Amino acid sequence: MPDEMEILPAAGPIVQTAKDFKSDQMVRWCPGCGDFAILATVQKIMPTLGIPREKIAFVSGIGCSSRFPYYMNTYGFHSIHGRAPTVATGLKCANPDMQVWVVTGDGDGLSIGGNHLIHALRRNVDLKILLFNNRIYGLTKGQYSPTSEIGKKTKSSPMGTIDMPLNPMALALASEASFVARAVDTDLPFLGEVLTRAAHHKGSVFIEIFQNCIVFNDGAFEDVAAKEIREDKMMKVYHGKPMIFGAKKDKGIVLNGLEPEVVTFDPANPPKNLLIHDEKAPSATLANFLAHMAEPVPQGIFRSVERPMLHEMMDAQIDQAKKDKPANLQKLLNGPETWTVA
Amino acid sequence: MSDTSTQPKPNTLPIEEIESAVIRFAGDSGDGIQLTGMQFTTTTAFAGNDLSTFPDYPAEIRAPVGTTAGVSGFQIQFSSRQVLTPGDAPDVFVAMNPAALKANIHDVKKGGMILVNKDTFNAGNLKKAGYEVNPLEDGSLSEFRVIPVELGRLTRNALDGMGLTATETERCKNFFALGMMYWLYDRPMSATLKWIETKFKKNPKYVEANHKALHAGNAYAETAEIFGHHFRVNKAPIKPGLYRNITGNEATALGFIAASVAAGRPLWYGSYPITPASDVLHELSKNKNFGVKTFQAEDEIAAIGSAIGAAFAGHLALTGTSGPGVALKAEAIGLAVMTELPLVILNVQRGGPSTGLPTKTEQADLFQALYGRNGECPAIVVAAATPGDCFTMAYEASRLAVKYMTPVFLLTDGYLANGSEPWLIPDASKLAPFDKVALPPVGDFKLYKRDPETMARPWVAPGTPGYEHRLGGIEKQDVTGNISYDPDNHERMVRLRAAKVNKAAQDIPPLEVLGAKKGKVLVIGWGGTYGAITAGVQNLQKAGKSVSSVHLRNLNPLPPDLGDIMANFDHVVVPELNMGQLLKVIRAKYLVPATGLNKIKGQPFKVTEIEAGIDAILKGDK
Incomplete structure (x- = not known):
């Protein structure tokens, strides 16, 4: 891992443990739900960030994942379906001292809330948006979602879905998110690394987390993320490093025209033409290349660039306006033209 | 108006003193009608008259030129006595083209004066306006005093040799017309001349052209003796103080900023552009120096x-929109009710349903504000009565939201939003204070533990x-605010939320009854109909009729003394620009057989309509 991926020590006198971030509410997800692992990982990285818990907020919409804020002993807001990015935008811009996380799902974030997601990302609101993708509607008991595979049979699609699924990573990149990453619920160390990097990123973060729904879509990502096959079916990408994967680290990606091609080689002697990942590339071309790669399925940080954040620009305009014209309420009320009636 | 034009007065034409006048300007939406109207308004305000204005413009930015769909209008009533409305029927009507004449002629007072831009009455424009014969020639305007003026040709003559393009010259003709109107009402031109200098300071050629056009129109009216004589409207007995002219939307924005300053909390205004509310967003975004975040x-x-x-x-948080926007916000308003957060929802009402009449006025969103959400979902509802009152009620809505930790609806309407009136500027240091509530110590903190006086939870x-x-x-557990599905708790919380909103009744000042406190008819109004109702009731009172009125600015909760006031009258009449929404609320709450007086034309009440409606009840016709 590059240096910035390392977990930073807690700054100053703030000493917190994972326990400090656990609320007194009983966690009510189905036994075996992937959400437990994500919650535990988030609670684990929180104390490493050096941010006191009162300066952290979790905002969510509606859905299984959206119960998340109740289980974090931070500030939190369980809002309405799809609208978490809007509430979080208001919170972050009103109080930039807060570190604001948004927890959403494939239905909440990509269907009913798709509009808000793209606009929060393009504005570069300093939000850490975690999209738990389980390719199903869980809380409403098993209808297909915008990421369900075409042909999938669910309660609302007994003959199979006829809706083309969308690609969350490509959507986030098209929305100009400044940080775009993917991780898997069952690979906790890697998820922790990605979340930590996200926490330190300044700007709009979008992380797609492959998450299993044990009741309504068990094995949602088993074809690529099952423990025994994931090293060969998925590829972890690291900034500045060649794109290599496989249990034996003997496979890599080269460019064939505009398409990726998997090549196999002796790990001791990798070919020179392997593609090198560059998460900081000014253009999103390479990130989009990864977003559309199906075999292997890439994970890690596809893109991490810096640009001005919404709250910074908002505050800068206010500072400028105050400098240009000091606020005087009476003058404002008087307006440009007055007359006196004696 | 008497016509004295037959008396020859070569040098100084006679001036007739009149009490009040109603003028309407109308033309294509690109003719600068709104600007002309606003200039006449400023000059009139400086002259010390009381006044009220009503801009009426089409939804299309530039509808097909010359058609009735594209007609934009601006009406002003000004007087040496109190003015409550923009007036029912214009005494003087300025028509810039045949379409403007066609769209407005039915409103002009019989015997009134119509100044028409004769140049535009050609075959093409007449056809576009839907005239088969030229109305200037067929005698159809015989009930009016028609003054045809070649505005285009005269403006061209005045600006000849300046090197302006035909379009640039054409754009000055509204100032030629304005110059004529200034002469007609004996008004100084200084304010407009100054405005032109400021507006076109980067383009001296335009300053000169518009100055010339204004002077030329003024001189033409004098020397051509087309009006024969002119009028003077003396100063009105207005309460002494410092005044400005203000529209409802401006006043709303200023009320919010004042509230933010008084509350010591930055203002957040989340909004999506929508007619007729967008001007509030524009106004607030101009004032970021107050820490305003739009x-x-x-x-x-x-x-x-x-x-x-x-x-x-x-933050002091606000969202502003019109009816269709409120429909979209309904679920989120419920969230604010449930989370008991202070929030002001501004609805600048327009004609509905659906897209309806975006630029026209209506009061048909009262039910939406009171009931338009899922579940038992109460909110405080207040409404402004006049353009200037938008300031007071925007401030009050903000204060109530913070005090009671609840969403508050502020209802204004298109008529108030765009209409203007002289406004006695408040003293910024004397605004009502915002109560500051200290946080409980950490150990005693419970998210939904309520203040005994306001029932508000800690913020x-x-x-x-x-x-x-x-x-x-x-659903929240009482006191702790934890999730609760307990049936008894749910009922308790539903009742607690309603009781909290009702607590705001303690902040409502006693109603002012216009007229006797006992009598035959009590008129109950709300919102932007205040001017027409008050003028109508005053006229009936002068005629010796037993009529009184009260105007509600608080619609939920209702003023606590309303029931007792109603009990002293034989009939209750509720005029509204809807099918009877407040009427139904009053009938349901007080079990009184109140009568509605309703208009749903996208236009405000005329004073005569109010008078006729009440008269009918007095006569037992209804």
Whole structure:
């Protein structure tokens, strides 16, 4: 891992443990739900960030994942379906001292809330948006979602879905998110690394987390993320490093025209033409290349660039306006033209 | 108006003193009608008259030129006595083209004066306006005093040799007409001349051209003796003080900023552009030096969502829209009710349903404000009565929201939003204070433990150590605010939320009864109909009729003394620009056989309509 991926020590006198971030509410997800692992990982990285818990907020919409804020002993807001990015935008811009996380799902974030997601990302609101993708509607008991595979049979699609699924990573990149990453619920160390990097990123973060729904879509990502096959079916990408994967680290990606091609080689002697990942590339071309790669399925940080954040620009305009014209309420009320009636 | 034009007065034409006048300008929406009207308004205000204005413009920015669909109008009533409305029927009507004449002629007072831009009455324009024969020639205007003026040709003559293009010259003709009107009402031109200098300071050629056009129109009216004589409207007995002219939307924005200053909390305005509310967004975004944060959201839901987030963060949070936008915000308003966060929802009402009449006025969103959400979902509802009152009620809505930790609806309407009146500027140092509530000690903090006086829960901004909490839309356990599905708790919380909103009745001042406190008819109005109702009731009172009125600015909760006031009258009449929404509320709450007086034309009440409606009840016709 590059240096910035390392977990930073807690700054100053703030000493917190994972326990400090656990609320007194009983966690009510189905036994075996992937959400437990994500919650535990988030609670684990929180104390490493050096941010006191009162300066952290979790905002969510509606859905299984959206119960998340109740289980974090931070500030939190369980809002309405799809609208978490809007509430979080208001919170972050009103109080930039807060570190604001948004927890959403494939239905909440990509269907009913798709509009808000793209606009929060393009504005570069300093939000850490975690999209738990389980390719199903869980809380409403098993209808297909915008990421369900075409042909999938669910309660609302007994003959199979006829809706083309969308690609969350490509959507986030098209929305100009400044940080775009993917991780898997069952690979906790890697998820922790990605979340930590996200926490330190300044700007709009979008992380797609492959998450299993044990009741309504068990094995949602088993074809690529099952423990025994994931090293060969998925590829972890690291900034500045060649794109290599496989249990034996003997496979890599080269460019064939505009398409990726998997090549196999002796790990001791990798070919020179392997593609090198560059998460900081000014253009999103390479990130989009990864977003559309199906075999292997890439994970890690596809893109991490810096640009001005919404709250910074908002505050800068206010500072400028105050400098240009000091606020005087009476003058404002008087307006440009007055007359006196004696 | 008497016509004295037959008396020859070569040098100084006679001046007739009149009490009041109603003027309407109308033309294509690109003719500068609104600008001309606003200039006449400023000059009139400086002259010390009381006044009221009503701009009436089409929804299309530039509808096909010359058609009735594209006609924009601006009406002003000014007087040496109190003015409550823009007037029912214009005494003087300025028509810039045949379409303007066609669209407005039915409103002009019989015997009134019509100044027409004769140049435009050609075959093409007449056809576009739907005239088969030229109305200037067929005698159809015989009931009026028609003054045809070649505005285009005269303006061209006045600006000849300046090197302006035909279009540039054409654009000055509204100032030629304005110059004529200034002469007609014996008005100084200084304010407009100064305005032109400021407006076109980067283009001296335009300053000169518009100055010339204004002077030329003024001189033409004098020397050509086309009016014969002119009028003088003396100063009105207005309460002494410092005044400005203000529209409802401007006043609303200023009320919000004043509230933000008084509350010591930054203002957040989440909004999505919508007619006729967008001017509030424009006005607020001009005043970032007050720490105002305006957020033009991706849609109406995001607008209110951002405001809820900002309210959570401790800002004075507002969202503004019109009826269709409120429909989209309904679920989020419920979230604010459930999480008991302070939030002001501004609805500048327009004609509905659906897209309806975007630029026209109506009062048909009262039910939406009172009931338009899922579940038992009460909110405080207040409404402004006049353009200037928008300031007072915007401030009051903000104060109530913070005091009771609840969403508050502020209802204004297109008529108030765009209409203007002279406004006695308030003293910024004497605004009602915002109550500051100290936080309980960390150990005693319970998210839904209520203040005994207001029933409000504590408002703790994220970032405050020791008070970490989670809000949400799922039913709350009483006191703790934890999730609860307990049946008894749900009923208790529903009743607590309603009781809290009703507590705001203690902030409502006693109603002012216009007229006797006992009598035959009590007229109950709300919102922007105040002017027409008050003028109508005053006229009936002068005629010796037993009529009184009260005007409601608080619609939920209702003023506590309303029931007792009603009990002293034989009949209750409720005039509204809807099918009887307040009427139904009053009937349901007080079990009185109140009568509605309703108009749903997208236009405000005329005073005569109010008088006729009440008269009918007095006569037992209804």
